[in-house]
Amino acid sequence: MDNFSSFITEQKNTHMTHIEDKVLYGGVNGTREAIFALRELRDMLGGEHDGNVSVKWDGAPAVFAGIDPNDGRFFVAKKGIFNKSPKVYKNDADIDADTTGDLSTKLKLALQYLPELGIKGVIQGDLLYTQADLKKTKIKGKDYITFHPNTIVYAVPSGTDMARQITSAKIGIVWHTTYKGSSFESMKASYGVDVSRFKNSRNVWSQDAMLRDLTKYTMSKEDTAEVNSMLSEAGRIFNRISGTTLRQLEANQDLAKMIETFNNTYVRKGQVIGDTRAHVNKLISHINLKYKKEIDKRKTAKGKGVQQKKLDDILTFFSSTNKASLKSMFDLQKMIVLAKLKLINILNRLSSVDTFLKTTRGYRTTGQEGFVAIDKLGGDAVKIVDRMEFSYANFSPDILKGWDSPTR
DSSP, rough: OOOOOGGGSSSSSOEEGGGHHHHSSSSHHHHHHHHHHHHHHHHHHTTSHHHHHEEEOOOOOOOOEEEEETTTTTEEEEEGGGSSOOBBSSSHHHHHHOOHHHHHHHHHHHHHHGGGOOOOEEEEEEEEEEEEOEEOOOOOOOEEEEEEESEEEEEEEEHHHHHHHHHOSSSSEEEEEEOOSSSTTTOOEEEEEOOOGGGOOOEEEEEEEEEEEEGOOOOHHHHHHHHHHHHHHHHHHHSSSSHHHHHHHOOOOHHHHHHHHHHHHHHHHHHHOOOOOHHHHHHHHHHHHHHHHHHHHHHSHHHHHHHHHHHHHHHTTHHHHHHHHHEEEEEEHHHHHHHHHHHHHHTTTOOEEEEEEEEEEEEOOOOSOOOOETTTTTEEEEEEHHHHHHHHHHHOTTEGGGSSSOOO
């Protein structure tokens, strides 16, 4: 079978799907691919074959850089690069015209130093730090060089080679996506960036996102047995789901999004979906309430009728067969999440950088933001993330963000 590194994404890398949500959006093939991706990851960590897994760094802002195919000039950009009228910056005046403050400063430094890498084509990454962001920090009795671009605090032990490289650079960035095409509008994305082709620059700490040497770690027999049991159960649940239900939901992405949004209300509260049969009924009640509110907002009979028809059309999906399959889909999502979390815990042991959350009461150890696999059937990257942990981190007022710093 192909490994993750050979899967190509044919879409702009502006959004990634959580692996368990492939069940909602991907139909039969997408659901099968979610299970397959976890099996592949298990096999890599079990030492059965080599492969690549990408770390999802919690950097900010997203930065595009490279050569404009229209005029051959170097540029940096934000995600506006893929607007109908692409927005790219080729000098400081371009940046000043569109940005202010800390973002403007970072983009100017990127424009100044990234050309030293000799980038060919167009690549995308996440900015991790500039020199002004680096701090000497003692955490749990250990001295670190830290940077805090977003939610996670990255900590490199002081006195190490990595710490010296980081502190001597003017800017740090991690790259994850390569784009090819004759224009910005026509560009196709492929996951991964070959940083070995870059020129050396002490001013830029430049990394790719790949997690190295997976085969050096072998899962214990206990870990392997636990993951195997979860994936076997996932397969059994998958076989109970009607293919017609999966295809209907795949064809109705608006309804799939509505279900995802409803599920996310549990994630944000840190709650696990319990009784999945009851969850289906709560979903139907949620949809009814949502559209009843829309109906009540409308002033005219015609306007109310439009919203009522939308509700009636959506409710036709919830036949007895589809309700039973939807229950099994939620069961499958739960099982995928359990297997995912087990594999995330193993992957976090391979990290070369310590990670923390900065709270109002000090630092708390956490894992990487997540990891990335490439879905070969759907064509886009899928996230393998501990959503409970990072939903809490993103929304809790007790977790301080990088932009909360008084120096930012």
